[in-house]
Amino acid sequence: MSLSTAARQQYSAMQTNMARTYAVATVTQEFNVEPTHAQSLNDRITLSSAFLQRINVIPVSEIKGEKVMIGVNGTVTGRTNTDHKDREPRHALGLDDEGYELYETHSDVTLKFSTIDAWAKFKDFAKRYSAAVQRQIGLDRIMIGWHGVEAKADTDREANPLLQDVNKGWLQIVREQAPQQILTEGKVPGKIQIGGSGDYANLDAAVFDVSLMIDEEFRDGGDLVAIIGRDLLAHDKGKLYAAQGQTPTEKERIEMAQVVATYGGLPSYTCPHFPSKGIVVTSFDNLSIYFQGSSWRRYLLENPKRSRTEDYNSRNEGYVVEQLGKFAAIEAGNVEFVPGKATKPEEDAA
Structure with a gap:
């Protein structure tokens, strides 16, 4: 041809x-x-x-x-009494x-x-x-x-x-260069359980815990985000449907994605090809x-x-x-859902 x-x-x-x-x-x-x-x-x-x-x-x-x-x-602002000593710039x-x-x-x-x-x-x-x-x-x-x-x-x-x-x-680089920044297991060896009596009652708690793995000097910079896998988001939305989906106004709010705009106190995002059960907390400009x-x-x-x-x-x-200290994650392949009764958002937050 x-x-x-x-x-x-x-x-x-x-x-x-x-x-x-x-x-x-x-x-x-x-x-x-x-x-x-x-x-x-x-x-x-x-x-x-x-x-x-x-x-x-x-x-x-x-x-x-x-x-x-x-x-x-780290911080770079301070004051020096130059009558007694030289100003000393900080290597930050x-x-x-x-x-x-x-x-x-x-x-x-x-x-x-x-x-x-x-x-x-x-x-x-x-x-x-x-x-x-x-x-x-x-x-x-x-x-x-x-x-x-x-x-x-x-x-x-x-x-x-x-x-x-x-x-x-990025994940492999952190696995090799800063393995302490990736959570690989919870109470059960080799597993991270979300829901029920697992390690985390809900996704919000999991994201919050991962955010605490960020080095302290980066936590309050205002640029951290939570990148979350689609299966985790779908599972969380499914719990909301089970708890409130029979109420028309609440169902509409869930459909409009207005119920939860943040997880663990951080803006949440997902992106193409992100591990479906993964969580990464970092800033975009760190990648x-x-x-x-x-x-x-x-x-x-x-x-x-x-x-x-x-x-x-x-x-x-x-x-x-x-x-590296501004990146924290869970090992997505180790995450599993644990059955438990559906809870309302206010109960989850309690």
């Missing part, structure tokens, strides 16, 4: 426009994306996800090095000894000729295609951030459908993805032997938790 005339025109126009954008003679040979263009491409990927827009996605020049973002881990920047490391990362996409033929009727074919690829790269970045445990030289998507072998994500601006390479290949086009993207990329 070959491309139809209309599809050929659309695809060729996309190649020409892409070559013009990246200031190269052709995109059918591998080319280096200039750092300024790499930043623009990265910005478009970031804009494809509300979560990526909240965290740091920033370029660095080296594959390995010290963390880039600077946080302050939150840089630790743990740096970052980037790994070569491939995001390769193929399109069947038949798909391009079907899309050829759209005048904005190139825009649609680019948006779809950028959105998926963005979602993959988030998935790796929450599920990545290692960076294998040869990844296996079938064995690791959550991209666990592409890179070390980072670094990429080497000079490392992005790309080329487009037409492969008639397989009746498809191929779009190869590669760059060096890695994940960083800027301040």
Whole structure:
């Protein structure tokens, strides 16, 4: 099968426009994306996800090095009687000894000729295609951030459908560098039980306990949030339905998500690919993805032997938790629900 005339025109126009954008003679040979263009491409990927827009996605020049973002881990204000001694500035920047490391990362996409033929009727074919690829790269970045445990030289998507072998994500970094910041069990070894007579009567209590694992100097900064898995939120909402769902006004409030806007005293969020029974307390700007601006390479290949086009993207990329003491979590795989009678919110808070 070959491309139809209309599809050929659309695809060729996309190649020409892409070559013009990246200031190269052709995109059918591998080319280096200039750092300024790499930043623009990265910005478009970031804009494809509300979560990526909240965290740091920033370029660095080296594959390995010290963390880039600077946080302050204590007070800096006071007074010195300079008649008796010199003013002594306090070293308060939150840089630790743990740096970052980037790994070569491939995001390769193929399109069947038949798909391009079907899309050829759209005048904005190139825009649609680019948006779809950028959105998926963005979602993959988030998935790796929450599920990545290692960076294998040869990844296996079938064995690791959550991209666990592409890179070390935020949770894995904390497991290795600050294991005390992740709760792994409660009263029962290897388990964290929520509900009934478990470790926590409800989700609110669990989040509050996790928030106490944050180093004290970060607790009152006003920027902490609770990122909560969908199963935990659904379970909590289910309890509210059981307790109040028969009352029309209360049911409407639950439907409108107006009953609980916070958990453990913190604003709550969820995001794509977050562990379904997970809890993370941190600030958004404590989570980072670094990429080497000079490392992005790309080329487009037409492969008639397989009746498809191929779009190869590669760059060096890695994940960083800027301040380890400002991150606390539970081990989502160890969480289980314990049956118990449904309680009203005011009873839960008692």
